[in-house]
Amino acid sequence: MLGFSIYLDTDVSDQTENYLAKMAENGFEGVFTSVHIPEEDAKNYVKRLKKLGRMCAAHHLSLTVDTDLKALENLHISIENIANLQTFGISALRLDDGFTNQQIARLSQHLNVALNASTISEKDVQELHANHANFECIEAWHNFYPRPETGLDEDWFKARNKWLHQQHFQVMAFVPGDDRRRGPLYEGLPTLESHRYSNPLVAAVELTEKMLVDKVFIGDPQLSMSLAKSFGDFYQRSLVKVHVKTEFQPLWGRIWHNRPEVARDVIRLVESRQQNELLHQKVAPANQGQRKPGTVTIDNDLYGRYQGEIQICKVNLPVNNRVNVLGQIDQVDIPLLALVRENTGIEFLYEEEKS
Structure with a gap:
């Protein structure tokens, strides 16, 4: 599966929808966004998130939201009320700090959940099983690393993914974009340090063919249309x-x-x-x-x-x-x-x- 990122620090506009449509045409199936926000910005983020959710649904794109408990509280969303989550058009939550394994297990009974691939432990897996988690709805998502020299080591990454697959998790990782990069560093948002300045398509293929990755998302907020078409050519037409x-x-x-x-x-x-x-x-x-x-x-x-x-x-x-x-x-x-x-x-x- 291929995905890309849309961030909510700017308005969700007609230009955003046009980008969503073009990416969907070229074989991308998912959108990633984040709601790690201060409380004073919550109203803007709620409005933008709902608008993005509607656009994703219209173009048959899944929407995964990176969040922690505090961010959900700022958005006035309760994990006890799954129906409230679904009004935002959210397909999955990528969970950061603050969630217990009991809460994660309960969420997995109702929607897709992504956990931090780098920090899942054997103890976590045991506790999730003990709380009757639905492992068909739980994935392992790696982070991206904005600061140069902090991206993951390839050997460690591959060994980690092998272990995650043994625990029956699907694995996701990020590659950088080639057009508009995310601030404040503007140095790309890859999972692997070796991919920081790589061609994103080449990096994506390496992840899936050599690094035991099941899903690849563009970390940066913009992929050029010429490269998006290259993704479509390769994945849809083997060209x-x-x-x-x-x-x-x-x-x-x-x-x-x-x-x-x-x-x-x-x-x-x-x-x-x-x-x-x-x-x-x-x-x-x-x-x-x-x-x-x-x-x-x-x-x-x-x-x-x-x-x-x-x-x-x-x-x-x-x-x-x-x-x-x-x-x-x-x-x-x-x-x-x-x-x-x-x-x-x-x-x-x-x-x-x-x-």
């Missing part, structure tokens, strides 16, 4: 789009695919040799050069039956007189090559199409 500088016209205007078996050093475009054979074109040796990550190449006639195969280099490779260099993928897009798996679609874009 990666990269900008490339080249004069080789056949690259444009179609979707290529990586071979079903994944090579270590290069991405092999499965349609390329077949296309060359159909066109009866000879590829003469030309423009041999150093092949660095992101270099697009074509095998020339010195490679025999491999003639016409187009590849994208994933690592540094030496000059080869049987391989012609066609162009270079934009440096910003090179991390996206890590997303190319078996049969992944690849579309080349002109550099000037970047937004």
